[in-house]
Amino acid sequence: MSQTTQAHAVRRELPGRSAGQLSESTLWSILTIESAAPEPEHRDWGDAVIRRVAVPLSAQARAWGGYRFGFTRNPAPDHPAVHLHLRAAEVVVGRAWKFARTLADGNAAALGPVKLSTPIDIVYPPLPGEPVPELMEATFARFGGEHGLKLVAEVSELSADLAMWAVNRFPGPSMRSTLGALLLFDAAHAMMRGRRSALWPDRRATSWDYYWNAHLQACIGASGQPAEHVRRAMVARMAPRIMPMHRVMAALASEPAVDLWRKRWGQAIDLYLYRADKQRVSRSAQRLTMAASGLMLNRLGISLREEATLGLYARAWSKEAEAHYSGEG
Structure with missing residues (x-):
């Protein structure tokens, strides 16, 4: 049985966009990987995620045509998480996050049980006249x-x-x-x-x-x-x-x-x-x-x-x- 579970999150899309319009747009998508264990087995859990998920995912996303890939960490020892960021066409985002789940499942022995969030997708850049997505305001x-x-x-x-x-x-x-x-x-x-x-x-x-x-x-x-x-x-x-x-x-x-x-x-x-x-x-x-x-x-x-x-x-x-x-x- 897979040790990867889905965390509850909201998929965010700008209002007024049809599914067809979204699929043709460039997305800024965020996928969070966090430990599902009460306490991670080792301090370098975030490092393991980067080695075993982020590194191969980065190379594959670029090969598929992703524009930008990055990540940030939540270093809190009681709630470690790695936030993966990808800017790409929707079809590339979908393939990339599917691959991320495959990598997480395939490295369960090293990572332990993990939760992968529902991706947060933002149409980016926003069209003229459209508001800045709330998630982007701090950035x-x-x-x-x-x-x-x-x-x-x-x-x-x-x-x-x-x-x-x-x-x-x-x-x-x-x-x-x-x-x-x-x-x-x-x-x-x-x-x-x-x-x-x-x-x-x-x-x-x-x-x-x-x-x-x-x-x-x-x-x-x-x-x-x-x-x-x-x-x-x-x-x-x-x-x-x-x-x-x-x-x-x-x-x-x-x-x-x-x-x-x-x-x-x-x-x-x-x-x-x-x-x-x-x-x-x-x-x-x-x-x-x-x-x-x-x-x-x-x-x-x-x-x-x-x-x-x-x-x-x-x-x-x-x-x-x-x-x-x-x-x-």
Whole structure:
């Protein structure tokens, strides 16, 4: 008997659309996979979903003509879930989600019992004059509306590919956290010192300290705890750990594959911000960079609280420090 069960969810379609119109439209579809066990048997349950479902599904969806594939995680240990996102024609969406169920069933020994939601389908982009789907409002606000979301698509796809690679390359969370610290640094450095950074004054108007203060505030503020108290305690606690962590970061940075991914990530952020400025996206360079970085770390399986800690390591990192620890300076 299959261990995959259907979770209750509502299939959402915009009003006024016939089934025929919907089938000819591009959908933004979301399928959620969550553990049906009271407690997952292992901490890396979300990693197993990404390895065994998201990775093969991504390749197959692209082969079938999917435009964009991505995922996000709910890292809560008491309710782990992976949300798969696919933008494609309806026929491709249907095939992809059927394949996802097949993958979940075929990997029951590794995943345990899981629940797959009824897909949430949104016709996207909405036609002129039609309201923004409620489910998209927060995403629009985060990235600066429809144009902003379109611009971040390439960065998002790269971060999904990078995360899938990292989950396979680094099965344990420790090295992935180290990679996360490097990627946080690379994004901030690309914003302020990227090849095109001088073309948008806003990218260089933010100081290094201000950026990381804002990053820390965003991470610990979202945790619902008194931000200033948490910030002071965290800075005091983590200060002695920065140098040892930097040695690990340097060792990881010396790996050729890691170096290649970091360069691609930094170049993607630089180009993304250049295009956002040209399109006059109504968000600051800092806000766009932090949003893209946050999505990247979520996909690596890093919580907001851990991201705050990694930001302290990234803040104290520099190109000069990397050269020094690598024996090049």
